[in-house]
Every structure is written in C-alpha cells, then in structure tokens.
Amino acid sequence: MVKNLLTDALLKYSSSSIMVGNLALTKWREFLQNWQQKNMLMLAATSLGGWALFTGISGGTAQAQVQISPMVIQAEANQRPAEGVIYVKNMTNEPFRARVYVQPFTYDRDAGFQSLQSSPTDLSPYLQFSPGELTILPGATRRIRLISQLPPNLPDGEYRVVIFTENLKEINSTDINGNAISIRGKVGSTFYVRKGNVSPRLTVDSAQLNTTAKKIQLLVKNTGTASALPTANWTLKREGKIIRSGQIPPTAIVAQSDRNFLINLVAPDQPEITPGEYELTGELVWSEKSQSQTVPFNLNLAIPQTAATALR
Secondary structure (H helix, E strand, C coil): CEEEEEECCCCCCCCCCEECCCCCHHHHHHHHHHHCCCCEEEEEEEECCEEEEEEECCCCCCEEEEEEECCEEEEECCCCCEEEEEEEEECCCCCEEEEEEEECEEEECCCEEEECCCCCCECHHHEEEECCEEEECCCCEEEEEEEECCCCCCCCEEEEEEEEEEECCCEEEECCCCCEEEEEEEEEEEEEEEECCCCCCEEEEEEEEECCCCEEEEEEEECCCCCECCEEEEEEEECCEEEEEEEECCCCECCCEEEEEEEECCCCCCCCCCCEEEEEEEEEEEEECCEEEEEEEEEEEEECHHHHHHCC
C-alpha cells in the first residue's frame, strides 16, 4: 500500500495541513505518532519562495531532501502564451528521482488546499510542461518548464493548476496495526494564469471564536475574478487596551470563495482572555500587479464566560 504525504503550501502557506490518500484523519494521526518514533518525513516552508522536502531519522537533525521554488507562479495570457519555470534542487548526496504531474485544485474554507479531479478553472488542458520525470544528481538543480496557451474563445477568468513533484523512492514502514505500508512524499507549486481584465476583491466578513481550537476565525471573502495571497495584520483590544496583536502569514484565497484565517489566542506571557466585549482591528495586505493593496477591518467580538474558561 502506498500513501502520499502532502503539505499545503500553497501554501496555505499559512496553514500547513497534511493529507494522506484516503486514510481517515484520526487513524492517520495515530499512525503518524507511531511512525515518527522510527522515521521523520515532513514538508516545510523554507520561505515564500520555496518548499523543501525533508527526510531523516528521529532524534537527529532533519536533512533537506529537495528544495522547490517558487511556490506560486502568476502569469497573464493576453494574446500570448503564459510561461513559468520551477526549480528543483537536490539537497542530498545521492541521486533524486521524481515524477512530475498536474492537477486542478482549490482552497476550502476550513480544510485549506484540496486537489480536484475536475474544475471549470482547470488549466491542465491548456498546459504543456517538461520534463515529466526528473533525475537530479546530488547538489544539482533541474528546471520544470511551463507554457500555457489559452484558446481565444475561452471565457475571461483565472485558470490554475498545481504542479506536483513526487519522490519515486518509497519509505517503508508499518501502520498502527503492524501492516506494511509505503509512503511517497510530494510537494507542489501552483500556477495561475489570468485571461482578460480580472482581479480579486477581498472583504473581511466576520469574526467568531472557535473555543475548541482556541482561535479566532476571521472569515475573508473573495468576490472577485482572480485569486489573492494576503497577509493579515491584526490587533485585539478591550476597552482600548491591546490584549493581543500579530500577523497571519500569506494565505491563498481563490476567486469566488471564502476562507477562515485563524488567529491563535493561546500565547505565553500574554494577558488572560476574560469574558467581555472585544474589538478586532487590522488590515489585509497583498500585492496586485506590483501594487500594494490593503483592506482595513474593524469587528466586534463577544467572548462569554464559558469561552473565556475554555481559553485558559
């Protein structure tokens, strides 16, 4: 049995989630705890410009296996092909072999990154890429070239795809029941191609407290015709006094969708969250055609006694 280990990079960049084939999440968590006692495999963001696939032995330092950049490519296809290049660097002392393939994707409000079987925004039919398989010598870097030609009669809009680089070397282990399984790690770069005059339109809709996760869910809506990758600077006040402040890392939100941005309320050496009325202020910040865009927000948030107790 082969399972794929994937992180959301894309992003989320802000919410690194793990998805493993059709394995139930609860069973996967149990398996992962058991498996990590022997091995370690993780996908981690090295910067906004790239991802690294790490592998190593628990109790030691994880060693980067392969680094991929950039994580996000945006291009326009107005009367000309849209092009991009992904760089894959082998960080190990042995050859690295991987296959390259593409899938349509979206971002779910709560679950984050999700690959799809089909989508009206799928760029795959209009995309050529090469190579389809990589062998990279130690320390070397290979390029994956992308070129997209959108038909003139295709409706204006944004078309997207994720380009996966999947390690062909399997990691053998056992699940919680002692069954032998194999795991393959993969990382992805997202490719967005815009046709016509399209752009995102972001608004902050609401804020509510998730006591189970001990976080504030900031619901951001994108009613525009293109995706965006905003950060969120925020401040939580009570009676004019700052209780918490911070920044949510860049979080992808596709056109005509919404997404919960999460604000962590549990922090060491910070004032206790007590019942009462709070004010959540801040701004979304992102870049659109090399121009900085901002959307301010100011929301009221009530924290009842039961919720304040749960946050302790």
